[in-house]
Amino acid sequence: MRRLSSSSSGQGVPLLAAFASLAAAASLAAQQTPESATALSREVKDVFARAAKAVVKIEATDQHGELSGTGFFVDPTGTLYTAYSVGGEAENVTVEFKGKKYPARQLLADLRSGIAMLKVDLASPALPIGNSDQLEIATPVVAIGYPLDLAETPSFGMIAGFDRKCFGGYFPTKHLRVNLPPQRGEGGAPLLNLKGEVVGILLYTFENNSCYALPIEAAEKIRSDFVRFGEPRHGWIGANVAEAAAPVEGSRAVTKDIMKETPAAESGMKSGDVVLQIGRTSVHEPEDILDASFFLTAGDVVPITVMRGNEKITFNVQAEIHPATRRVPRLPDGSELPASASLSGRAIPLNLQSSPDRTP
Numbered sequence: 001m002r003r004l005s006s007s008s009s010g011q012g013v014p015l016l017a018a019f020a021s022l023a024a025a026a027s028l029a030a031q032q033t034p035e036s037a038t039a040l041s042r043e044v045k046d047v048f049a050r051a052a053k054a055v056v057k058i059e060a061t062d063q064h065g066e067l068s069g070t071g072f073f074v075d076p077t078g079t080l081y082t083a084y085s086v087g088g089e090a091e092n093v094t095v096e097f098k099g100k101k102y103p104a105r106q107l108l109a110d111l112r113s114g115i116a117m118l119k120v121d122l123a124s125p126a127l128p129i130g131n132s133d134q135l136e137i138a139t140p141v142v143a144i145g146y147p148l149d150l151a152e153t154p155s156f157g158m159i160a161g162f163d164r165k166c167f168g169g170y171f172p173t174k175h176l177r178v179n180l181p182p183q184r185g186e187g188g189a190p191l192l193n194l195k196g197e198v199v200g201i202l203l204y205t206f207e208n209n210s211c212y213a214l215p216i217e218a219a220e221k222i223r224s225d226f227v228r229f230g231e232p233r234h235g236w237i238g239a240n241v242a243e244a245a246a247p248v249e250g251s252r253a254v255t256k257d258i259m260k261e262t263p264a265a266e267s268g269m270k271s272g273d274v275v276l277q278i279g280r281t282s283v284h285e286p287e288d289i290l291d292a293s294f295f296l297t298a299g300d301v302v303p304i305t306v307m308r309g310n311e312k313i314t315f316n317v318q319a320e321i322h323p324a325t326r327r328v329p330r331l332p333d334g335s336e337l338p339a340s341a342s343l344s345g346r347a348i349p350l351n352l353q354s355s356p357d358r359t360p
Helices: 015-030 034-054 216-229 263-267 288-294
Strands: 055-062 065-073 079-083 091-097 100-103 105-110 115-119 140-145 153-166 169-179 190-192 198-206 210-215 239-248 251-258 274-278 301-308 311-318
Touching: 034 055, 034 065, 034 140, 034 153, 034 190, 065 140, 079 198, 105 216, 115 216, 140 198, 153 210, 169 198, 169 288, 198 216, 210 216, 239 274, 251 263, 263 311, 274 288
Parallel strands: none
Antiparallel strands: 055 065, 055 091, 065 079, 079 115, 091 100, 105 115, 140 153, 140 190, 153 169, 169 210, 190 198, 198 210, 239 251, 251 274, 274 301, 301 311
């Protein structure tokens, strides 16, 4: 697996991926009646016609040379999303919009989520934000990006899964696995439903004809933090969660340790409490803590509902800054990352944890 992030000069067109895409499209078309195929094609063309106006090509440089990617506007003042590997550590960033190039400055770069936000000083169209929680397996989706040195290009596919882990590593929150053929230069592209609403941001390739996208709600959490605080504020309460022998009220997530002098300890939570809900996230398994923890914002008071024996209790806990945001970055082999090293997509292929963080 690798980041979709960028295209470097001198790379050829991935013909095998293109042929595989054509074969998949032909197979899908063979299963449809001419009428349904025409209707679906019309919907995809309509989404592309409406949304492409807000999708831009991003060019920049880093320590490896030139790179390019995709971004899209999310407000009328020139604010845009892209992948961290496109806009996170790059310099001399420009955005191509309506045939002209404009300098862009970085608003934030968040390695944990894998996204960056840039700003261009111009009036811009904006893509509407959708709801990725409404997606299901086989929901059709459209991505719009700038592959290689080509013009904006639509790709059609479907949702293949909702994953918290891949190859034994864990994402910081659930990711969308999408069956569509991504190419270099499409990192940061919007993933759209057939209403033309953004439901995700393309971040990583998976083999040849699939990719992973960050759900748009996760990106919007980071943008909300930026609007409020000027930076991401990943939250933490300090309770270790393990798997219970049997479910209680539909949950197998039981608190194993409550760390001293943490928000969880100060709120009155105890070891043995079965966690039912953290903020807006219902908890059924210990891995649900990944999503719950990601959406915590340091400084906010979050309601946490637990079962203690036969009693259901709700604690109001004020989250602190997540310890991971204070740690020294490390390379995949465990060694510390030098302060001068780049954290681009080529330096760290995928921001996966070796084990699930069951400590919200």
